[in-house]
Amino acid sequence: MTSYQTRPLVHVARLCHISVLALSLILAACGGASTGLNGSNGSNGFSALSSISLETPGLHCAAGGARIDAGLDANANNQLDASEISSTQYVCNGMTGNAGAAGSAGLASLVSMTAEPAGANCANSGYKISVGLDANGNSVLDVSEVTSGQYLCQGTAGANGNNGISSLMVIVAETAGANCAYGGNKITSGPDTNLNGALDIAEITATSYTCNGAPGPGVSWTNVSSTAVAGQSNIGYLANNASEVTVTLPNAPQIGDLLQVSGVGAGGWRIAQNAGQSILTKGIAGSNAPAGLSWTARDIVRTWDGITSSGDGSKLAAYVVNGQIYTSTDSGVSWVARDSNRGWDSITSSSDGSKLVAAVNPGQIYTSSDSGVSWTARDSNRNWISVTSSADGSKLAAVVNGGQIYTSGDSGVSWTARDSNRAWISIASSSDGSKLAAVVTNGQIYTSSDSGVNWTARDSNRNWRSIASSSDGSKLVAGVFGGQIYTSIDTGVNWIARDSNRNWYAIASSSDGSKLAAAVFTNKIYTSNDFGVSWAARENNRFWRGIASSANGNQLVAVGSNDQIYTSVGVQTTPGVAGSITGGQYDTVSLQYVGASLWLPLSYTIFSSSGIQAN
Structure with a gap:
């Protein structure tokens, strides 16, 4: 460590928030006869001394710091007694940084020492010590940042006296540790008794620390x-x-x-x-965090069999086997019974939830244009088993178990028979109603790209139970009861087997097809956030019968037979990698x-x- 006597030099030192401080600052104030000539008969001039002590948090330093006293050694005992103090300066610790999304670290406390010419502040010249916080972070104590200042002045020259003993001060960086948790500066001082211009270890009479403030939670x-x-x-x-x-x-x-x-x-x-x-x-x-991590039971135990959701997940409609239809406008919190007891077997909704279509097996198709408040019977009595809708509710498609596929372009007012009699079990539609996909029990998958006019057989004969489609109809997912789940990304041309053999019963898809949810009868609900590549088991084993999803996959709703309605809202990402x-x-x-x-x-x-x- 190198020190310098302060009479010929001026130094500026940053007292905190510096990772490496190579500069040593020595404050040396000369004695009363520092400028007098050596004489044989004169007495020694008074030495100028400084003293450093800890300053506890309070009026002078909110976060604590150091107190620097200075004065002339009138009694020549090489100690700065209380009666000899002529000026006091405080060097304060930095304050803790403010919290925030990008919070700042603690403000650095700076001190500067500049030569003070002879004048009103120091009759025989001296030094001005200024202290303040580095508010603009430029590591320089600007004039606007100075919060206090004191003067350390030269003593009056003695007549033919010897030079007084100088008091030296050294400031060096203090690394983070026991003395300063976040680093700072170490200040040592004492009289230069051997007159070598350096503060030697044996000459140190006072030690103090000015510490950096605790950093705020910034980046x-x-x-x-x-x-x-x-x-x-x-x-x-x-x-x-x-x-x-x-x-x-x-x-x-x-x-x-x-x-x-x-x-x-x-x-x-x-x-x-x-x-x-x-x-x-x-x-x-x-944000469209996937749902399915946690579930909330709604309504009461009933023989629930199917459910549908609006695009935003706020409007829901579910039905009870040989019971009524129930609707909710608050994402499943409360429910209202609608229409009459019937053998409901399927239900679907427009994107805004205003248009509903429900099928009775055996019976008619019923439509509602007021979110389920009132219903109108459509077409004829058939073994309707599944129904689907375009986003605006204008294009509908329904399948009859052991009968044909039927389509409607006028929200269910009129219907046209399509394809052939098959053991149809489930049908799904693109948002515009142009692309349809339907599955046959112990048969194949069938797709149509012209709103059901023409159909093409896909994949192989399997015990298909349900099917769902992305908004554009390009991504499909279908489940086999007692088999695997299958996905397609080319509108049903090719299919890939996923997961394991289970009793897949009902399937729902987000509008982009990336987030899928499937209910397994007498087992759990399974969700996928990667287009069906991987699946995670959710909730508990129940007699799951139906499941529906909001357009973004952030909300799911499912029903179980002789059980309740269950809702799930995505509030976090899928845990893990x-x-x-x-x-x-x-x-x-x-x-x-x-x-x-x-x-x-x-x-x-x-x-x-x-x-x-x-x-």
Whole structure:
């Protein structure tokens, strides 16, 4: 460590928030006869001394710090007695940083020492010590940031006296540790008794520390031009690549840790998860986190058999075998009985939930244009077993078990028979009603691309039980009772077997076909967030009979025979490595770890057309 006497030099030192401080600052104030000539008969001039002591949090330093006293050693005992103090200066610790989505670290406390010419403040010149907080973060104590200042002045020259003993001060960086939890500075002082211009260890009479404030929960930013990076706590990542940049959550975060991602490049970003981790997404507007993780029982035990949902999941309609139809306008919280007791066997809804179609087996088809308040009987008595609707409710298709397929282009007023008599069991439609897909018990799958006028047999004979379609009709999923589940991404031309042999009974799909839910009779509900490639068991074993999904897959509703209605809302990503959230160029999100392997969104900004998505 090198020290300097302060008479010929001026130094500025930053007292905290510096990782490496190479500069040593020595404040040396000369004695009363420091400028006098050496004489043989004069007495020694008074030495100027400084003293450092800890300042507890209070009036002078809100977060504590150090008190620097200075004065002349009038009694020549090489100690600055209380009666000799002529000036006092405080160097305060930095304050704790403010919390926020990108909170700042503690403000750095700065001190500067400049030469003060002879004048009103110091008759024989001296030094001005200024202290303040580095509000603008430029590591310089600007005039506007000075909060206090004191002067350390030279003593009056003695007549033919010897030079007084100088008092030296040294300021060096203090690393984070026992003395300063977040680092800071160490200040030592004492008289230069050997007159070598350096503060030697034996000459130190006082030691104090000025410490950095605790950092707020902020982030430091780093540019990522690669396509993958292992995330670290309290780091912000600028995803800067033409391809998607994957940032994996920190593996062992502490409560309060942050992670932020901003999409700079055209490829956007993905936040991936480690085993067991999940991101709460309910607070992100438009997020479509998958449902199915938790379920809430609704209404009472009845012989429920089928259910349908509006696109936003707010309007629901379910029916009871040989009972009534029940509707809900609050996502299943409350239910109202509609129409009469009938042998209902299928129900479907328009996207807005205003138009409903229900089939009776044996009996007629019934339509409603007021969300189920009133109903009108349509067509003839048949063994109707499944019905489907276009998004606007104008194009309908229904199948008769042992009979034909029937289509309607006028919301069910009139119907036209299609194809042949088969053991039809389930039918699904694209949003515009042009693409249809139907399954036959112990038969094949049949598809139509012209609203049911013509049909093509697909795949093989199986014990098909149900089928569902994406909004555009290109992605299909069908279940075999006692067999596997099958998916197609080319409108039914080719099919891939998924999962295991189960009693697949009812299936629902999100509008894009990525999020699927299937009910297994006398078993569990299974969900998939990757177009059916992988499946996860949800809820408990029940006599599941029907299931429906909102358009984004964020809400599910299912019914069980001799059981209740169950609803599930997606509030978080799928736990573990299968879950993630994605954003496009200029989309941003800030996450905070809240414990229990959960990350909470503190803020987000959406610029891209797709927004922030979850799975």
